[in-house]
Amino acid sequence: MFLRPVVPCARKSRSIMAAVEASTAGLSLVEAVLASSGRLQKESLGGRIARLSSRVEELKGEVCNLISQRYVEFLPSMQSAADLESEVQELSGSIDRLKMQIENEVQHDLNVAITEFAELKQQLERDTLILTLLKQLQEFDTALKQLNVLLPQKKYIPAARQLNKTRRIMKVMESRRGFELKILKALSRELRVQTENTLYLLGKDWQQMAAWSLPPPSKEMSSLESATRTELRLSSVLPKDGPVTGPSVASVLQAFALLGELRSKFQQFGGLLLTHILKPLICHPSLQPCLEERPDSATLRFEAVGSDQGHPLPAEVFAKLKVVLRALHQYQLDVPLEPSAEEEEEEDGRRPVLAEVLGDVIGKELSNCLIQDCLVHSIPQNSSKLGEYSEVIRSVEEFQEALKEMRFFREDCTDLLTYARNVNGHFADKKCQDVIQAARNLMTSEIHNTIKVTPDSPEALPSLPDPGAGDQSKALMLRDVTPKPAASLEEETRLSRHTLSFPACRISDSTQKLVALAYQTLQEASVSVEQHRLQLFYSVRNIFLLFCDVVPMYHKENFQKLPQLAAIHHNNCMYIAHHLLTLGHQFQGNLNDRTATFVDLVPGFRKLGTECFMAQMQVQKEELLERLSSARNFSNVDDEENYSAANKALRQVLHQLRRLGKVWQDVLPANVYCKAMGTLLNLALTEILSRITSLEDISAENADRLHDLCQIMVDEGPRVFVPLPEEEQNRPFQEEVPVYVPRWMTFKELMLVLQASLQEIVDRWADGKGPLATAFPATEVKNLIRALFQNTERRAAALAKIKTSLESGLF
Known part of the structure; x- marks a missing residue:
């Protein structure tokens, strides 16, 4: 025996037996128990209780009589009441003793009887359980024997049922708590072995029914080349193996389903099918399937035909996919699963087929791939072609119906058709994505490729619909977004046609394309359906917001190192800001939105361009000051070494300004160019003035040499103002140097002071009204006089005169 039950000792209770016999004689169960125990001798328990009850009734009458006499008849009877009370107490004590006797003696014997009955019942249950386990062990052994007979005969479906039967029996036996059968471990091990053996035989036959020939994995091999070397052989029946009939694909896959392994097998098969066949057919227009059919088998091969450029048309992709899926359906998957399998019958009474299981495994990923790699690219780039998309919708409907007919797709699977029918929404989404991506590509391209823009040059911008015309399809070519010449302020005076025009300068070719992209997108918005107009409008806003974030960071290093790129970026920002002023206004009528504006x-754009250019100006200023620091403060220039150092410093300053002028020439607008160069030249002159006026002693020879050094700046300084390539056109700007260099006249006045006599200086001071007083404050003039002239009475008189003028408030 596998189980040794514990049998309790069969004790016979004489007291219980006696109680039973007494009960048959007409006594109550309690009386029988008491009688058998020897505690009830001459009178029955019932008789004693009856006498007690009779005596209680007598006492009740006496008590009532006593109360009536005392409280109703007012008869004093205290002694009678005391006697009666003692009798009541004695009777109550008798009742309590009898109750304790019942609880202590009778209850004990009842508990003993109940315990013996429970032990007998437990023994019976254990014996019944052992018998059930023996029967289950017999069924388990029979099922395993039948399994071993069916597997060599390749009768996989009944074999799978027997294996499932052993599994159920094993689960029941293992669920019994309190019984440890050593043989269960051996049986469980044998069950695992039989399960693995069955799955191995099924998998081996399945590999022959769906035989893959795949190329070796290689990083150098493209997906197209890998697909052309892929082959799939499908068989519906395997040939005979001696006397054993070859199994059908239905029996193999049905057995997998019975064992709960069909989905995992289809996940592996579906992964190979998607990776090596379906996805390449979707992504490569040149890849074509070739089906070679034989009795009970077919072979799928693939070849590349034609060009693989561009994106395939949806109808062509659907046709190729249907060839592959029909072959799978015909040779392997058009098999209904039996009701005993995992899948239950559908509500309409149809049984689920193998194609549905494979469809559930790969359907979602196949639909996503078709949408992302095929249908997305079929969405028109222009709203005028949206009407032609009905052909794509029709081909999607036909493909989806074909897959539902083969039952690869369930009836509620409508992802492809839902996507195709929402073409307007996808058009707007794709348009926005394409616009943002195109804009980002332009922002990250090289900005040194420039074009020249002038007030007279036509701008390559798209056609805009006429907001005043009833027909929105009518368009006018926008050649200049600036306002037309305004009406005359007076009859003889008119504004220039270039009023408010963008000045002549160079901007990046990518920036011009970016602005054109914004105009094209707004044009698309003006002819799109109403719900997508705002989406496209805000895409244009996002373009410009993206510009403010991407360009400064992406080109940050170049803007710091290359002054030309900083100037181009300045022009780009100003060019965009110029168009933003009127961009929204031009499309308000077509967008039906008066709040559509970019003003x-x-x-933000003006600040962005200004900050970048001012940062480059600061870099140039620091370089100028560094070069002037080698001039040795212009002191003791009568020494050849000091003079050479000062002369070299000035030459370096002029060289830097000329080089910067060449870099910015024809790039910056002429007025911005002159302001920038004037600011840098003014900085250099201010530094020279500060150092010369701070000298404490200037000899006559030093004054002459300082004058010569200053003369270099006066002669060469105007030549840095060359904003235009044509030399003769730069002369007006060079003649207006004092306009752009605030310290220019002060610098020239310093040169006069260096060569002037004391009287000439006093005359140019002219009591604080002369040109010298305009150029210098009195303190600096007095310092110059002290440095240039010796301490004489004439110098003292001149200083006093200047001091007097200062005190009198003439300066």
């Missing part, structure tokens, strides 16, 4: 972005 709020203008200050």
Whole structure:
């Protein structure tokens, strides 16, 4: 025996037996128990209780009589009441003793009887359980024997049922708590072995029914080349193996389903099918399937035909996929699963087929791949072609119906058709994505490729619909977004046609394309359906917001190192801000939205361009000051070494300004160019003035040499103002140097002081009204006089005169 039950000792209770016999004689169960125990001798328990009850009734009458006499008849009877009370107490004590006798003696014997009955019942249950386990062990052994007979005969479906039967029996036996059968471990091990053996035989036959020939994995091999070397052989029945009939694909896959392994097998098969066949067919237009059919088998091969450039048309992709899926359906998957399998019958009474299981495994990923790699690229780039998309919708409907007919797709699977029918929404989404991506590509391209823009040059911008015309399809070519010449302020005076025009300068070719992209997108918005107009409008806003974030960071290093790129970026920002002023207004009528504006972005773009250019100006200023620091403060220039150092410093300053002028020439607008160069030249002159006026002693020879050094700046300084390539056109700017260099006249006045006599200086001071007083404050003039002239009465008189003028408030 596998189980040794514990049998309790069969004790016979004489007291219980006696109680039973007494009960048959007409006594109550309690009386029988008491009688058998020897504690009830001459009178029955019932008789004693009856006498007690009778005596209680007598006492009740006496008590009532006593109370009536005392409280109703007012008869004093205290002694009678005391006697009666003692009798009541004695009777109550008798009742309590009898109750304790019942609880202590009778209850004990009842508990003993109940315990013996429970032990007998437990023994019976254990014996019944052992018998059930023996029967289950017999069924388990029979099922395993039948399994070993069916497997060599390749009768996989009944074999799978027997294996499932052993599994159920094993689960029941293992669920019994309190019984440890050593043989269960051996049986469980044998069950695992039989399960693995069955799955191995099924998998081996399945590999022959769906035989893959795949190329070796290689990083150098493209997906197209890998697909052309892929082959799949499908068989519906395997040939005979001696006397054993070859199994069908239905029996193999049905057995997998019975064992709960069908989905895992289809996940592996579906992964190979997607990776090596379906996805390459979707992504490569040149890849074509070739089906070679034989009795009970077919072979799928693939070849590349034609060009693989561009994106395939949806109808062509659907046709190729249907060839592959029909072959799978015909040779392997058009098999209904039996009701005993995992899948239950559908509500309409149809049984689920193997194609549905494979469809559940790969359907979602196949639909996503078709949408992302095929249908997305079929969405028109232009709203005028949206009407032609009905052909794509029709081909999607036909493909989806074909897959539902083969039952690869369930009836509720409508992802492809839902996506195709929402073409307007996808058009707007794709348009926005394409616009943002195109804009980002332009922002990250090289900005040194420039084009020249002038007020007279036509701009390559798209056609805009006429907001005043009833037909929105009518368009006018926008050649100049600036306003036309305004009406005359007076009859003889008219504004220039270049009023408010963008000045002549160079901007990046990518920036011009970016602005054109914004106009094209707004044009698409003006002819799109109403729900997508705002989406496209805000895409244009996002373009310009993206510009403010991407360009400064992406080109940050170049803007710091290359002054030309900083100037180009300045022009780009100003060019965009110029168009933003009127961009929204031009499309308000077509967008039916009076709030469509870009004016709020203008200050940000102007600030962005100004900050970048001012940062480059600061770099140039620091370089100028560094070069002037080698001039040795222009002191003791009568020494050849000091003079050479000062002369070299000035030459370096002029060289830097000329080089910067060449870099910025024809790039910056002429007025911005002159302001920038004037600021840098003014910085250099201010530094020279500060150092010369701070000298404490200037000899006559030093004064002459300082004058010569200053003369270099006066002669060469105007030549850095060359904003235009044509030399003769730069002369007006060079003649207006004092306009752009505030310290220019002060510098020239310093040169006069260096060569002037004391009287000439006093005359140019002219009591604080002369040109010298305009150029210098009195303290600096007095310092120059002290440095240039010896301490004489004439110098003292001149200083006093200047001091007097200062005190009198003439300066």
